[in-house]
Amino acid sequence: MKKIAIISALLPLAAGLCGAAGKKPADDAVARANGIAFKFYAAEAQKPGNVFFSPYSMYTAFAMAYEGAAGSTAKEIASVFSFPAKTKDLRAGLGAIKKDLERAAKDAEFVQANSFWAQKDFKFLPAYLKTLRSAYGADAMQADFLGKTEAARRGINAWTENKTRGKIRELFPQGSLDQLTRLVLVNAVYFKGRWKAPFKKEMTSEADFTLDGGTKTRVHMMAAPGTREAEYGETGELQAVRLPYAGGGLSMLVLLPKEGRTLADLERSFSPEKLEEIRKGLFNQKVKVFLPRFKFSSGYKLNGALAGLGMPEAFTDKADFSGMEKGKRLYIQTAFHKAFVEVSEEGTEAAAATGVAMGLKSMVMDFAVFRADRPFMFFIEDPKSGLVLFMGRMQNPAAQ
The missing domain is CATH 3.30.497.10 (Antithrombin, subunit I, domain 2)
Incomplete structure (x- = not known):
């Protein structure tokens, strides 16, 4: 679906x-x-x-x-x-x-x-x-x-x-x-x-994406050389990264449950307040981002x-x-x-x-790694106002 x-x-x-x-x-x-x-x-x-x-x-x-x-x-x-x-x-x-x-x-x-x-x-x-x-x-x-x-x-x-x-x-x-x-x-x-910082087509390759239940499917995983400066944050249950579009006005915010946790775990306690807390916890740092093409x-x-x-x-x-x-x-x-x-x-x-x-009527290193190889939530939003323009859940990038 x-x-x-x-x-x-x-x-x-x-x-x-x-x-x-x-x-x-x-x-x-x-x-x-x-x-x-x-x-x-x-x-x-x-x-x-x-x-x-x-x-x-x-x-x-x-x-x-x-x-x-x-x-x-x-x-x-x-x-x-x-x-x-x-x-x-x-x-x-x-x-x-x-x-x-x-x-x-x-x-x-x-x-x-x-x-x-x-x-x-x-x-x-x-x-x-x-x-x-x-x-x-x-x-x-x-x-x-x-x-x-x-x-x-x-x-x-x-x-x-x-x-x-x-x-x-x-x-x-x-x-x-x-x-x-x-x-x-x-x-x-x-x-x-x-994207303000596009991914490189020549670096896109087939990779595993782990579905709920542990089954793996092959997807086209996008990447870019080295790291990028991006707003990034993490809690005990998730990683978050903001990927801005050219101009910097709108961006995609991706929330990725940490290894061992599921998207359902995140969804059970998700709320407007939780989203705002996540937004406030984002800071600019070097990040290596992997995101499936879908x-x-x-x-x-x-x-x-x-x-x-x-x-x-x-x-x-x-x-x-x-x-x-x-x-x-x-x-x-x-x-x-x-x-x-x-x-x-x-x-x-x-x-x-x-x-x-x-x-x-009728993970610890000098940069963070954000590898979206399991289900995640994502938003297309205006960071300045906080308006959510689009909202989604990606469970299977191979599904059309």
């Missing part, structure tokens, strides 16, 4: 960054946006295989749905995604995060985009659609789910594929939208960055997972999305998240999309 790249699109609605001194809007927003990362990862970590998703994409996509939610439906969504009670605070936080990300990714290829696809002639509240356009910069698209459902689905998937440079395809599978679909919300994220895609249907995390009402006839239209006729029909990641000698390419469809 596999789970890595991330793209977020809000599913169709069926009718029926921290500074020690003085907080900025992004500070609280980053903590809130990272919350869903740990909740969703904890749920998926119970299943075998690789994991990869974009908490930022999911957070943004469902923020657009939250804008139209009310009553207990809004409270449940807010509890799962840690949204602030006031949507103006949510918008300000997301706006600050967006600016910080654009700064951090200035030397990389980075795309973040939103869109909404509304059933023609359906009476949505003008204020809601205006908010999607102005506050979220969403592309406004008209669709005919009633008469041309398949054409609408293909159009949404084509938009998503284009924004993610072809890495996220078929966000909404065939049959996932129907004649009762009235609105689809989509968020897409794409990142392609080169590439995989992941896909999730979010209905059950999000309901299990605490927001079941939004997926039922009890849903209240009266902030979208007056009749309380809409509920979340389905929601999907797909992601892609490729880590190579040159750098990293990652993408993700989230779709929400709304429908009508």
Whole structure:
């Protein structure tokens, strides 16, 4: 199994960054946006295989749905995604995060985009659609789910594929939208960055990677001549190394359980506080890094997972999305998240999309050695703000 790249699109609605001194809007927003990362990862970590998703994409996509939610439906969504009670605070936080990300990714290829696809002639509240356009910069698209459902689905998937440079395809599978679909919300994220200190292709060689249970598989292990200056740290249970991308704004943080420990040991006690403690324990030093080359895609249907995390009402006839239209006729029909990641000698390419469809109710030496030859966790993040852009688990680099 596999789970890595991330793209977020809000599913169709069926009718029926921290500074020690003085907080900025992004500070609280980053903590809130990272919350869903740990909740969703904890749920998926119970299943075998690789994991990869974009908490930022999911957070943004469902923020657009939250804008139209009310009553207990809004409270449940807010509890799962840690949204602030006031949507103006949510918008300000997301706006600050967006600016910080654009700064951090200035030397990389980075795309973040939103869109909404509304059933023609359906009476949505003008204020809601205006908010999607102005506050979220969403592309406004008209669709005919009633008469041309398949054409609408293909159009949404084509938009998503284009924004993610072809890495996220078929966000909404065939049959996932129907004649009762009235609105689809989509968020897409794409990142392609080169390592600040690339690995050397001529030094990549086959090596053993020890899977959980002790079985070994052969992988392409990347390396570079000599050592590199990198932020490195270790505790009694793990080693951590930060590998920056060109420009230094974004980086990959890799957490590797020490010999004798498993990734499951690390996952059991993992939390936002634990991650921050690990970050604070990183110091520049010489490190010899070995990292497997890997590439995989992941896909999730979010209905059950999000309901299990605490927001079941939004997926039922009890849903209240009266902030979208007056009749309380809409509920979340389905929601999907797909992601892609490729880590190579040159750098990293990652993408993700989230779709929400709304429908009508019916060791000691002078340098450290970091050899990732067993399962590990990894993050693509903004070290300055702490925002987790992508999060993943690599159990088997040979899995496609």
